[in-house]
Amino acid sequence: MRFYLATTNHNKLREFREILGDVEPIDIDVEENGSSFEENALIKARAACRLTGEPAVADDSGLCVDALGGEPGIYSARYSEVGDRKAKILRELQGEVKRSAKFVSAIAAVFPDGEEFTARGEVRGEITDKPYGDNGFGYDPIFYMPEFGKTMAELTPELKNAASHRGKAIQAMLKQLKARGVPQ
Numbered sequence: 458m459r460f461y462l463a464t465t466n467h468n469k470l471r472e473f474r475e476i477l478g479d480v481e482p483i484d485i486d487v488e489e490n491g492s493s494f495e496e497n498a499l500i501k502a503r504a505a506c507r508l509t510g511e512p513a514v515a516d517d518s519g520l521c522v523d524a525l526g527g528e529p530g531i532y533s534a535r536y537s538e539v540g541d542r543k544a545k546i547l548r549e550l551q552g553e554v555k556r557s558a559k560f561v562s563a564i565a566a567v568f569p570d571g572e573e574f575t576a577r578g579e580v581r582g583e584i585t586d587k588p589y590g591d592n593g594f595g596y597d598p599i600f601y602m603p604e605f606g607k608t609m610a611e612l613t614p615e616l617k618n619a620a621s622h623r624g625k626a627i628q629a630m631l632k633q634l635k636a637r638g639v640p641q
């Protein structure tokens with residue numbers, strides 16, 4: 458099944474296409490004023506479905522740092538100016554020994570008949586002392602994954618998709634689609 462994906466983030470689009478295949482981006486202008494990843498994903502997917510009249514998906518994702526009380530969390534895209542977000546996290550964690558964090562992705566799927574559901578993927582890791590690696594996007598260079606001995610930005614796209622929060626959320630979404638008999 459072909460989905461509209463409510464995003465202007467070309468990295469998210471690429472990752473969705475690598476796993477889901479037929480995905481068409483749509484730019485929707487909607488306020489992400491939910492209080493959870495799931496609520497924000499639903500807000501975006503509902504708007505895209507309303508606009509197109511077709512099935513739509515949206516991802517709301519972010520980095521939750523334990524020593525920062527889970528911040529930036531749902532505010533990951535607005536945490537600081539573009540280009541300074543990773544540096545801000547590193548500054549906040551200067552001298553901090555507790556560096557555990559998780560990436561979260563919530564995906565919402567919304568259908569024209571009103572059916573909707575969400576799926577979540579999470580992955581735990583550690584915040585590094587400085588950025589490493591050029592792949593991926595966003596906070597990937599400062600997110601170290603002990604099972605690979607690398608940051609997310611040092612993984613190949615294939616490995617990131619297999620291990621990442623978004624990859625896991627998309628797989629969980631596919632499972633739900635299958636269980637509901639939605640053709641794929």
Ligand code: IMP
Nearest residue numbers: 516517518519520533534594595596597
């Ligand atoms: P959203 O568009 O509101 O979901 O913003 C998510 C923000 O979280 C992005 O702009 C990134 O800063 C961050 N983020 C989400 N997923 C990833 C990822 O896979 N790698 C690195 N940063 C991510």
